[in-house]
Amino acid sequence: MLYDKIKTLYPQLTDKDFMTVITLQNDSDGKGDYIAKWEHPTLARPTEEQLNAV
């Protein structure tokens, strides 16, 4: 799951972060989860390479 990978990269993220500054989304179209919004004030949006490495 994308959420699990991001939590591995940034363990300090909370559920509140995923309801406010970060939006993970799945359009149920078979393409899986993706980052729809990343507006975290201090943590950088993870790259594809970082996510694939997890």
Add this chain to the structure above:
Amino acid sequence: MAGQIKVDSINADSNLALKIANTAVAFIDSSGLRPTSGNVSLDATATSKLYLPSANTVAIQTAGVTGLSISSSQVVTLANALPVTSGGTGVTTSTGTGAVVLGTSPVLTTPALGTPSALVLTNATGLPQAGLGTNVAGNGPAFSAYPSAGTSTPNNTSTKILFQTEEFDTNNNFASSTFTPTVAGYYQINAAIGPPTFTSGYHFASIYKNGSVYKYGQLGYVASSINGQVVVSSLVYCNGTTDYIEIYWYQSSGGTITCQAGGGPGTWFNGAMVRSA
């Protein structure tokens, strides 16, 4: 005596016969002047006139029935309407007052149409609310659907809920779990998502418009497992061409949850147009 014809006697039929070249052309009897043959003609010069005493009426009769008459007050009366094929209107009665209305671009002033058997109002405007009949509702698009198979929603991931079964879809605007109305207007959109059991965490449903969140529903935090629903409801404007509506569910239970499916009341998505654009 100059200027007069003096008749000393009349014949046995009490007629005065007029002859030209020894041929009878008319006679006068007690009913008046009667031509023997041909037409009664007037002088064709512009100054020629037919004068009648003011109290009299010119009348043309056929078989004793008056078809046309002109009174001394210049009122022309036809026994029957002049037909269209003769250049008339075929009109036999009239109502109202004012000018005669012709077929192209007429201007009608306060017309009372009565109860027409058919009336097309494609370009009509200004129909007041009070002009609607009792119990009249709009006939804009309306739909309702529910999932035949539950959608699995990962933790902390807004996921589009699939509604594979339609209960009704009046304008064929619902497909692929997406409502795309083809009539511009304001739509009341409602949805509920019922997990088999809510586990601890945040849960809320969202209305998505054109792929982005438009309205969040109730945000609820569940401390322990319970049964229930998350709901969302809002008025949404749709342009009738490209705007589309979807329902997403967010939950942070810590794992994946699959929403309820089937025709039960737990999970559903419906909407209807409540006002035109």
